[in-house]
Amino acid sequence: MILELAITLVKIFFIIGVTVAFFAPILTWVERKQSAIMQDRVGANRADILGFTALGLFHAIADALKMFTKEDFIPQGANKILHTLSPIVAVVPAILTFAVIPFGGQYELWGESVNLVVSDLDVGLLFVFAIASLATYGYVIAGWASNNNWSLLGSMRTASQMISYEVTMGLTIIGVLMVYGTMKLTEIGAAQEDFLNWGFFLQPLGFFMFLAASIAENKRVPFDAPEAESELVAGYFTEYSGLKFGMFLMAEFIEMVTIGAIVTILFFGAWHIPFLPTATLLSWFDFLGTSGANLVVMFINVAVFFAKVVFFIWFQMTIRWTLPRFRYDQIMKLGWKILLPLSLANILVTGLVILAVH
Amino acid sequence: MELLIFYPLAGLCVAFALGVVINNSPVGSAMSLIAMMLGLAGIFVLQQAHFIAVLQIIIYAGAIMVLFMFVIMLLNLKGSGEDASWRSRDKNLLMTVLSGFLVAGLLYKILCVLNSGEFDSPASLPENFGTAREVGTILFTEFVLPFEVASILLLVAMIGAVVLAKNKVD
Numbered sequence: 001m002i003l004e005l006a007i008t009l010v011k012i013f014f015i016i017g018v019t020v021a022f023f024a025p026i027l028t029w030v031e032r033k034q035s036a037i038m039q040d041r042v043g044a045n046r047a048d049i050l051g052f053t054a055l056g057l058f059h060a061i062a063d064a065l066k067m068f069t070k071e072d073f074i075p076q077g078a079n080k081i082l083h084t085l086s087p088i089v090a091v092v093p094a095i096l097t098f099a100v101i102p103f104g105g106q107y108e109l110w111g112e113s114v115n116l117v118v119s120d121l122d123v124g125l126l127f128v129f130a131i132a133s134l135a136t137y138g139y140v141i142a143g144w145a146s147n148n149n150w151s152l153l154g155s156m157r158t159a160s161q162m163i164s165y166e167v168t169m170g171l172t173i174i175g176v177l178m179v180y181g182t183m184k185l186t187e188i189g190a191a192q193e194d195f196l197n198w199g200f201f202l203q204p205l206g207f208f209m210f211l212a213a214s215i216a217e218n219k220r221v222p223f224d225a226p227e228a229e230s231e232l233v234a235g236y237f238t239e240y241s242g243l244k245f246g247m248f249l250m251a252e253f254i255e256m257v258t259i260g261a262i263v264t265i266l267f268f269g270a271w272h273i274p275f276l277p278t279a280t281l282l283s284w285f286d287f288l289g290t291s292g293a294n295l296v297v298m299f300i301n302v303a304v305f306f307a308k309v310v311f312f313i314w315f316q317m318t319i320r321w322t323l324p325r326f327r328y329d330q331i332m333k334l335g336w337k338i339l340l341p342l343s344l345a346n347i348l349v350t351g352l353v354i355l356a357v358h
Numbered sequence: 359m360e361l362l363i364f365y366p367l368a369g370l371c372v373a374f375a376l377g378v379v380i381n382n383s384p385v386g387s388a389m390s391l392i393a394m395m396l397g398l399a400g401i402f403v404l405q406q407a408h409f410i411a412v413l414q415i416i417i418y419a420g421a422i423m424v425l426f427m428f429v430i431m432l433l434n435l436k437g438s439g440e441d442a443s444w445r446s447r448d449k450n451l452l453m454t455v456l457s458g459f460l461v462a463g464l465l466y467k468i469l470c471v472l473n474s475g476e477f478d479s480p481a482s483l484p485e486n487f488g489t490a491r492e493v494g495t496i497l498f499t500e501f502v503l504p505f506e507v508a509s510i511l512l513l514v515a516m517i518g519a520v521v522l523a524k525n526k527v528d
Contacts, residue, residue: 079385082389122409122490126416130415134419137389144427155431156431159424159425159428159431163425166420183490
């Protein structure tokens with residue numbers, strides 16, 4: 001009982017530590033450096049401690065210090081409660097999603113079965129979807145509570161954009177469900193041990209539509225009409241300053257990690273290495289004993305999983321700095337007239353293929 | 359243990375439900391409704407119905423209420439002090455009487471169910487209770503007729519909405 005509790009606590013601390021304490025600050029630096037590389041600039045390299053710049057890594061600390069010490073400003077006529085509540089509502093779902101994300105398989109360690117997921121829900125995939133849809137409120141309320149027309153316009157765009165792309169996201173998820181026949185994320189991950197069983201090969205169209213829809217849900221370029229600087233000042237977070245603004249930024253970066261993790265689990269073999277079944281990997285470390293081999297394989301699998309996540313974060317960054325912003329009507333047209341029919345067709349074709357195979 | 363979780367959840371639900379009715383601003387009401395639905399989802403989880411709980415969040419809290427918020431913002435409804443039309447429903451006698459009947463009927467039904475003693479939970483739940491597979495199987499075998507009728511009803515409503523909206527544009 002106490003051991004189980006301890007294992008669960010370790011898992012929670014690990015996943016929150018990795019996302020909030022490692023990825024979120026590091027990604028602010030990665031974003032700057034990535035944009036600099038793509039635009040042939042040097043990028044962030046000014047913040048230094050005693051002359052050491054560490055490739056500009058100290059900018060993450062400088063950012064945090066700045067946000068903590070800035071004045072927390074609430075505009076006149078704004079709804080104080082909702083204005084304070086909305087950054088929290090935006091950031092909590094982003095972190096909460098990691099409760100059901102498996103970052104490794106199941107391992108036998110000294111008679112104890114360790115499942116590398118905080119909560120192995122039967123409806124894991126739907127849980128992710130439900131939590132993602134709750135994040136909308138953070139952004140919608142932020143604009144409304146600010147008593148600012150730019151903010152209000154921004155949050156109305158957010159609401160309509162997120163509703164539109166949630167439909168596509170839900171429908172592409174159905175294709176994955178049909179292929180693997182389960183909603184447990186651990187089982188979906190375990191089903192992709194064979195390289196050709198990866199979701200990317202079984203649902204190629206689903207992968208592209210899911211990625212597009214999830215970037216739109218995260219409101220990053222090219223789908224950043226809700227915060228379009230050239231039209232709406234800064235959209236829904238125009239009236240936010242200090243740490244509250246920082247929380248919106250944090251939510252965006254954590255969501256990037258979430259998208260990377262979900263895409264990895266659903267479409268890119270989760271913690272598996274191509275052409276290398278877990279049994280073969282285990283046999284390599286046989287000399288360490290069963291538990292020792294399991295432990296080594298566990299670390300390898302977790303590393304592989306996060307390597308894939310990092311790849312998809314890089315991929316999102318590249319998209320972010322490659323494409324210009326879509327116009328609002330183009331976003332709506334893409335969502336309703338292209339992605340929606342395509343995702344419906346995807347379900348139909350998937351169903352027909354499954355019928356034909358069985 | 360179960361009661362320890364149930365009472366705070368139920369209390370929150372009732373408090374937020376009251377908040378929906380009492381709140382002066384439409385956005386406040388909508389927010390209370392969302393919070394109430396999250397509480398309801400919690401109660402579903404307590405009943406081992408994880409699937410229903412997640413659906414409750416996705417459909418009601420996640421999709422329908424976002425639309426509500428969107429419409430409220432689009433019409434830019436203000437609080438009672440600023441916009442008189444928001445409170446005009448107070449004076450609608452027919453509405454009051456009808457909803458009074460509705461509430462009375464609902465309370466009567468709840469009393470009937472409570473008295474019939476059907477609420478005793480079974481000693482042990484079947485293993486697959488509340489999973490998506492189980493709910494789906496029941497939906498497509500035992501309750502297939504109500505399920506199809508409900509979907510046709512929704513389809514009719516959808517087509518009706520499209521037709522109505524189209525007339526306005528033309």
